[in-house]
Amino acid sequence: DYIPSTIEEGERATAVVEYMPFIEEDITHIREYDKLPQTAKDLIKFIEERVGTKIFGIGVGPERDQFVQIQ
Numbered sequence: 001d002y003i004p005s006t007i008e009e010g011e012r013a014t015a016v017v018e019y020m021p022f023i024e025e026d027i028t029h030i031r032e033y034d035k036l037p038q039t040a041k042d043l044i045k046f047i048e049e050r051v052g053t054k055i056f057g058i059g060v061g062p063e064r065d066q067f068v069q070i071q
Helices: 007-012 038-051
Strands: 057-059 067-069
Touching: none
Parallel strands: none
Antiparallel strands: 057 067
């Protein structure tokens, strides 16, 4: 629920690991949300739910134009 603020709290913390399906398709050429594979859309929704806010967009590669704006 929160970031530990002391060493002692940090030592008592346990990691929560959740595995997500691998996005098998090459998405580096995609620039529109609707064209993303469902596994990518599911991952975006998962992250939005965990952080409690909407995601504006995602990078699909290292170049500036490799960006997908989400709604």
